[in-house]
Amino acid sequence: MPTSMSSPSLRIPIEILSQPAFSQFGTVIENPAHSKLSPSERGPPPASVAANQGSALKYLDVTHLTNLYSLAPSKKPARAVMNMFVCSPRDLRPHEPSSSMPSSWGDIDLDASDDDNDGGRRLFDVRILERHPFTTQTFIPLGLGQNDKHTQYLVIVAPTLPASAVKKGRDRPPPYPTPGLKRKSKSSYREIFARARPSPFTNSTSPPPPSFSRLHPSQRPKGPGLPDLKNIRAFIATGSQAVTYGAGTWHAPMVVIGDKVVDFVVVQFANDVGMEDCQEVELKPEGSGEGVVVQVDMDPGGRVLVKAGVGSVRAKL
Incomplete structure (x- = not known):
């Protein structure tokens, strides 16, 4: 049984999946040449070199x-494991009027009817x-395909609440130590001397940076907190984009929108210890509310309309 938590009624608009917008959650993998966003909107491309006797461009x-x-x-x-999700x-x-709060990530009209866009609104x-x-x-x-008009997929993610927000006495261990958490075990003499300045081992006058600080923000441990539902976000991706969730990032199972099945190759690490490989939380709406809902607006061709973030309203992915 997954852990459960009460969920406020909240409607989430859809954003374009881009590296600057997604940075705290992980990495967007795409060929910059295929992006519909401008260079300033999609962020700097990865370094590249010529490969395959000059017949290929290798992004590093x-x-x-x-x-x-x-x-x-x-x-x-x-x-390391590689699986396939079909x-x-x-x-x-169908859309229906709601008393839910609009998300802070976009200006959306919760009570708009299907007539307000020719394709319709779904939830x-x-x-x-x-x-x-x-x-x-x-x-x-x-x-x-990148230009597939009838099938896309949603990437739904949420930040992690601070460790102090986790209820005491929860019957499971935290997923990993919170960075900066003091250890209860007694320090060795070497560890004590290592904190002295200048260091007796390196003569350094400044403390070494924490090991986690050298990691990309999406790679750092997130702590044992539950998902921050008030800051949940939804991104729409094309067939030319892959996505990496950072370790410990709260996310929904993959959501395909459209009319055909999508196969995903999934690369990760695993040790076959259930709670260490995957943890789930069930969202239970508060009272008679509808809970967390992603608002999906479509044009007549069935393509999702973006209502928040970079490229909002004008973009049709």
């Missing part, structure tokens, strides 16, 4: 693969979020 370090299983309670080593299109329910209910506390997870779509 396009995502961050992280294995944090050394921090897992079981200490059981992990291995994802069917999700059922969307997707977010009922579960998951995280992989010790590993990144990369989803690579197969057989979905």
Whole structure:
């Protein structure tokens, strides 16, 4: 049984999936030449070099693969795994007027009718979020073209609440140590001397940076907190984009919108210890509210209209 938490009634607009907007959650993998955003909107491209006797352009370090299983309670080593998820299109329910709060991420009209856009408005209910506390997870779509007009997929993510927001006495261990958390074990003499300045080992007058501070923000441990539902976000992706969730990032299972199945190759680490590989939280609406809902507006061709962030309203992915 997954952990459950009460969910406020909140409607989320859709944003374009771009690296600047997604940075705190992970990495967007795409060929910059295929992006519909301007260079300033999509951020700087990764470094590149010529390859294959000059017949190819090789982009370097396009995502961050992280294995944090050394921090897992079981200490059981992990291995790299590659799976395939065959994802069917999700059922969307018809739009209906709501008393839900609009998300702070976009200016959306909750009570607009289907007549306000020629394609119609549909709703997707977010009922579960998951995280992989010790590993990144990369989803690579197969057989979905960049210009596919009838099938896209949503990437739904949420920040992590501070550790202090976690209820005391929860019957499961935290997913990993919160950075900066003091250890209860007695320090060794070497550790004590290492904190002295200048250091007796290096003569350095400044303390070494914490190991986590050298990581990309999306790679750093997130702590044991539950998802921050008031800051949940939804991005629409094309077939030319893959996505990496940073270790510990709360996200919804993949959501395909349209009329065909999408195959995703998924790359991650795993040690086969259930709670260390994957943790889930079930979202239960408060009272008679509808809970967390992604608002999906479509044009006559069935393509999703972007209502928030870079390229909003004008963009049709």
